[in-house]
Structure formats: structure tokens, C-alpha cells
Amino acid sequence: MVSTEDTGKRLDRFLAEQLPDTSRARIQDWIHAGRVMLNQTPAKASARLRGGEQLSVDPAPAQPLRAYPEEIPLDILYEDDDLAAINKPAGLTVHAGAGVKSGTLVNALLHHFGRLSNQGDDLRPGLVHRLDRMTSGVLLVAKNDLAHRRLAEQFQARQVRKTYWALVHGNPAKQRRGGRVVVVEKQRWTRLEMPIGRDTRRRTRMAPRPAGRAAQTDFRVLRELGKYTLLEVRIATGRTHQIRVHLAAIGHPVVGDRLYGAPAADPNLPKLGRFLLHAKEIQFLHPSTGADVQIEAPLPAEFSSLLERLSV
Secondary structure, eight states, X not given: OOOGGGTTOBHHHHHHXXXXXXXXXXXXXXXXXTOEEETTEEOOTTOBOOSSOOEEEOOOOOOOOXXXXXXXXXXXXXXXXXXXXXXXXXXXXXXXXXXXXXXXXXXXXXXXXXXXXXXXXXXXXXXXXXXXXXXXXEEEEESSHHHHHHHHHHHHTTOXXXXXXXXXXXXXXXXXXXXXXXXXXXXXXXXXXXXXXXXXXXXXXXXXXXXXXXXXXXXXXXXXXXXXXXXXXXXXXXXXXHHHHHHHHTTOOBTTOGGGTOOSOOTTSOOOSSOOEEEEXXXXXXXXXXOEEEEEOOOOHHHHHHHHHHHO
């Protein structure tokens, strides 16, 4: 029975709120297939609820997904028998998911390497961590199961050092909102510790939430650029959209990140097709030798050219 509190909501939105672990695309597939009944009648996704309706859902079993090789260029920063480090461009989705079935980094990896670790699943072979679609930079891939397990253990134990560069609006170091100063390796950083969970109003966003998962982000200023600031950022945890959420929460969204509050147009900047967040460096212990490995991804041309322009 639909509560009167939900009066006026679209059916697909109402179901997305009631079924947070199910994508809206899948819910809409159920609706289009006639698996959602409103007052015993097949419903439309756009139907507006009035309150008091009888609602039934007959979920369709999820179809198994598997990634297939596709000939997509790769920029390989490092490679050996156990792993590879890829310089992922902005705009390339890491693996298939809701609304994306091909043209991903995983498709490119399978074409280039042939076989990867299958410790994850058929949709994410070899992946031990991820980057947002519009985040560029270094990403590790495991070629065999032993390397995957040992790298995953380092990520879980927070032994992998992940360093990003982010261009943000304003200068967070001058305000110190919501953070505290810590000294790491003789350098002063601002530490943000805010749990992160799904935004209850917009499912595409994450947000600081007391009941969310613990998240820690450290940043320091590399360069002040007028109305903008270049930050070096390190994360101890890897929550979805973590850096973007934390910086937006203190009033300094990443440049170009409209989802988290950056302006749609900025007269001081050229038109951007991405937000300016780059995974610049990763440091870890090699899964076979135990040697310390440090891999750096150069800044993309659009990022470095904008920094040069703002520095003038």
C-alpha cells in the first residue's frame, strides 16, 4: 500500500527510493515489461502516486553480464607479469554498469592483455580499484589471482598511497572549514573526516551522512591561482566520489564538477568537458617481490594547459 506521504511522486522515483540497491534503469525495465502493477493494472514509469494505491512488483532475474574484448587504445604506464598500470583518460568508463554495456576500460584491457585475474567477476576482471568516469590518471590492474589478492589486501589495509591533483574553486586553506591540520611526512595537511552515503534526494550523488561509511581525505595547497587553487589530495579510504563530496562539503567543489556544485559556466575558464581531478600517483608493494613501487601519470593536456593559463 502506498503511503499518502508519497502523494505526487513518480512511480519510478518512488520505487528507486524503496529499492535503494536496484538501479533506476532496471526498475524501468521491470515497468516496461509489465512487472509493476498499480491497483492491479500494468503501470507507467511516469504515473503519479495519489496515496493509498496497491502496488506490486515482480522482479525479473538479473541477466548475467560479461565483458568482451574491444579494440580501444590504452596508455600503459607500467607492465610486468603480475600487473599493469594504466593512464585512464577522462571520459572512459572503467567497467560496464547501468546504462553502459561496452566501450569501457575493461573491454580495452581484455583486448590488449587477453586474460586478467578473475577474482572479481566477469564484468570487472583484473580490477582492484576504480576511478570515476571523468577522473583521469593511474589505475592498477591485476593479471593473475595471486596479484589481485595481495593488492586487494593492501587496499583494504590502507597501505596503498593514492595521490590526486584537484583544481578547486576558492582557497580551502584560508577557511579551514570542517577540517583539522595534521602533519604527515613533515608536511602540513588539512584532514577531512566525514562519513559518506547515498544522497537521499538525488541517487546519482553521494553526500556526507552520519550513518554513512567512514571516509578520510587529506589535502594541501600546491598553487594559488586567483579564484582557484591547485590541491594535492590523498585518500585513506576509497568511497564513491569521495574527494568530490568532501571538497564540495567545505564549499570548494572541483572545477567542472557540476554534480557537486561547480557552476555550469565560468567566464574565467574555457568550456570543459570534464571535472579537473587527476589520479597522479600510486604507491604500493609489488605483489610478488615486495618491492616498493611508485607510478605517476602525467597531467592530461587540457589540465596542464589550463594551469599554465591561470598562472599567467
